[in-house]
Amino acid sequence: MEAAISLVKKCGRCVKEVAPEDSEEELGVTFHKECLKQGRRELQRANDIAARFGFAPLTPQWDP
Numbered sequence: 001m002e003a004a005i006s007l008v009k010k011c012g013r014c015v016k017e018v019a020p021e022d023s024e025e026e027l028g029v030t031f032h033k034e035c036l037k038q039g040r041r042e043l044q045r046a047n048d049i050a051a052r053f054g055f056a057p058l059t060p061q062w063d064p
Contacts, residue, residue, distance in 0.1 A: 009023060009030045010030070011030060011031050011032045011035050012029040012030060012031050012035075013031055013032070013035040013036070013038075013039055014032065014035050016032070018030050018031070018032055024036050043058060046058050
């Protein structure tokens with residue numbers, strides 16, 4: 001029995017199905033708009049904490 005290939009897009013953060021009207025794509029990865037905003041807020045908070053302790057800011061690997 002062959003496995004069916006799913007064409008449903010899933011969020012790269014919460015792994016739930018993403019409706020086309022609620023999706024945002026960043027470098028080929030689909031996210032819920034709210035998940036992407038939350039991830040960016042968490043990255044900003046991590047950078048603020050790192051700066052407080054004298055560490056370099058974290059940057060996603062895909063940032064130029």
